[in-house]
Amino acid sequence: MPFPNNFLWGAASAAAQIEGAWDEDGKCPSIWDVAGEHIKNGQDCHIACDHYHLYKEDVELMKTLGLKSYRFSISWPRIMPEKGKVNPKGIAFYKNLIAELKNAGIEPLVTLYHWDMPLWVHQEGGWKSPKIIDYYFEYVKAVVESLSGDVRYWMTFNEPQIFILAAYMLGASAPFQHESMTAVTDHLRHMLLAHGRAVRLIRETATLTPVIGIAMASGAYIPDSQDEAGLLDAAQKSFETSVGEFGNSLFMDPIVLSLASPMLRSKLSAEDLKIISEPIDLIGVNVYQPSNPILDKEGYHADDRPKTMLDWVIDSRCLYWTIRQYYERYHLPIMVTENGMANPDIVGSDGQVHDGIRVQFLDDFLSGMKRAVEEGIPVLGYQHWAVMDNFEWCEGYGPRFGLIHVDYDTQKRTIKDSGWHYAEIIRTNGNKL
Numbered sequence: 001m002p003f004p005n006n007f008l009w010g011a012a013s014a015a016a017q018i019e020g021a022w023d024e025d026g027k028c029p030s031i032w033d034v035a036g037e038h039i040k041n042g043q044d045c046h047i048a049c050d051h052y053h054l055y056k057e058d059v060e061l062m063k064t065l066g067l068k069s070y071r072f073s074i075s076w077p078r079i080m081p082e083k084g085k086v087n088p089k090g091i092a093f094y095k096n097l098i099a100e101l102k103n104a105g106i107e108p109l110v111t112l113y114h115w116d117m118p119l120w121v122h123q124e125g126g127w128k129s130p131k132i133i134d135y136y137f138e139y140v141k142a143v144v145e146s147l148s149g150d151v152r153y154w155m156t157f158n159e160p161q162i163f164i165l166a167a168y169m170l171g172a173s174a175p176f177q178h179e180s181m182t183a184v185t186d187h188l189r190h191m192l193l194a195h196g197r198a199v200r201l202i203r204e205t206a207t208l209t210p211v212i213g214i215a216m217a218s219g220a221y222i223p224d225s226q227d228e229a230g231l232l233d234a235a236q237k238s239f240e241t242s243v244g245e246f247g248n249s250l251f252m253d254p255i256v257l258s259l260a261s262p263m264l265r266s267k268l269s270a271e272d273l274k275i276i277s278e279p280i281d282l283i284g285v286n287v288y289q290p291s292n293p294i295l296d297k298e299g300y301h302a303d304d305r306p307k308t309m310l311d312w313v314i315d316s317r318c319l320y321w322t323i324r325q326y327y328e329r330y331h332l333p334i335m336v337t338e339n340g341m342a343n344p345d346i347v348g349s350d351g352q353v354h355d356g357i358r359v360q361f362l363d364d365f366l367s368g369m370k371r372a373v374e375e376g377i378p379v380l381g382y383q384h385w386a387v388m389d390n391f392e393w394c395e396g397y398g399p400r401f402g403l404i405h406v407d408y409d410t411q412k413r414t415i416k417d418s419g420w421h422y423a424e425i426i427r428t429n430g431n432k433l
């Protein structure tokens, strides 16, 4: 039995991608609500999956799948629509959702920030301004005060690579800015300090003993050979050069090892590093594809490999190697906080969704994860991205990532073949993999 009985088999989502109700019950707009022309086909996230109204039905479906855990994010603009003001209706929504999950025996895993910054915070400078450190602290305080009686698992942030570097440097994610790398190192510092202060706050004030982490956009470089030199070379590529400045060590070295990566050396004082390296309990990895296609264009032959509809290479080895490389570098338990694939799924004439490609994807990737578990690496759980089809940021509603299909005209949900297949994997605790 490779998987422990308390292994958290789950699925994931994020507030801006599923909730809708963008201006209801006191919520203020987020930077994604006003993303306008940056989103394909004139789409927006104002209604999305209408999960804000349909959460009971959605939790029921999660129960049908037998999920042990559900990773979702809390909408900061729903909780703090104005500076210094907590919105009781925002809190109430998450209290109700969590109560529903608990009744269904599903462990809530909370992400505190999955990119939907309140517009007012952005107007005050967003990640450019150190003010955000206090604003985020106040928000986290309100959430922990009201929800930590029922929540144990906390992720401070989801993928800082995207919401800092892609968002402020490449203009590829809200708020779509084009700043220099030097300017953006300030934003990085703010994010790292916000993380460290939040970890300490949660540790000191949460009602239930917390398990705290951060979710990173990951995707290991798969070793070219498995001798010592090959393994070293791969880990070095993954952490030092992986996708240039997006290298994961930029974030994780200060957080876990209290070491400033070269780019941040002149920015982070010893005092900063002390705050940033507040001990965490796990590292969340979001794994979609390996970094080989970027770092080894010639040798990897990406063109010959299967791809998802977003053109992401499907290579299941990358889940195993990501878990292993993270563990070997940081020696912290790992949670797979995202892993999945986009596919243009449709409901067939038999009323079912036959996404055989995702069934295969699950078997292949989960077998890789099983190998890591068998080798003794502490893997706490696996959260498939996503629980249901949703708003894929600038890509809009085209790419479908869900285990559950969503008809956006009628909001009808249909469990896909992959959903039923995953349910069986969960029921047998991964023994069939």
Ligand code: GCO
Pocket (backbone or CB within 6 Å): 014, 017, 158, 159, 162, 217, 286, 338, 385, 392, 393, 401
């Ligand atoms: C990310 C985010 C998710 C995405 C998913 C598919 O990794 O970009 O965490 O919100 O929807 O990864 O792209």
